[in-house]
Amino acid sequence: MTWKKNKSGEFYDRTIGRLIPMHGFFSVIFCFVFNSVLYFGLQILMRGAKHYDFTSALDRAIPFVPEWSIIYLGCYVFWGANYILATRQREEEWFRFATADYLSRIICAVFFIVLPTTNVRPEVVGDGLPQVLMRFVYEMDDAANLFPSIHCLVSWFCVIGVRGRKEIPLWYRIFSCVMAFLVFASTLFTKQHYIIDVFAGVILAEVCYYIGCHTGWYEKVMRIFDKINRFVFEERKYEK
Secondary structure (H helix, E strand, O other): OEEEEOOOOOEEEEEEOOOEEHHHHHHHHHHHHHHHHHHHHHHHHOOOOOOEOOOOHHHHHOOOOHHHHHHHHHHHHHHHHHHHHHHOOOHHHHHHHHHHHHHHHHHHHHHHHHOOEOOOOOOOOOOOHHHHHHHHHHHHOOOOOOOOOHHHHHHHHHHHHHOOOOOOOHHHHHHHHHHHHHHHHHHHHOOOOOHHHHHHHHHHHHHHHHHHHHOOHHHHHHHHHHHHHHHHHHHHHHHO
């Protein structure tokens, strides 16, 4: 944890391990915790419900390519890096982003309950690394909660989190966009999602971010995490 002092000797601009500003520490962790609880919790809750298959003729025409499982799983590193980068902006801007992220998961949860979805997965043949990874994905993740695609939603939030920020190198902003599209492709080639899931994830991310930037909802979220930060870090502040 890093602490700085202003001319009055007060502590400000605190960071955790020089990576994450203090204001974003618990709120960025909550992004992933909230996502996991809703996603896997609703898979269990809705397991006995009727699920709908939206597979189209175009979806069926897309081949199953297990090699894309490397991108499908590797994107978690991309998510972590870009969400950390998203915290490294003005506090208000970060909480607009975080509020949009939380809101998107709530809306996803509504879809997962009101419109449960599923698909028919292909048989995975072979013992190579891509096939092993593909079987791991299928075993760990039920064929449910497909619409909207969380993978596509989060990947597009990664683009939003660095978009237009000149302090982040242009090459990385371009890379983030390319990586997001690779993730979109991976969800289709691994037969984890339909085409409509991809578009729904991107649209939902943009709509929620618009709401986060054009309402005062982020202020309530910011106050909640400010109280948490003060409760956890205040004692540490005085120790310094």
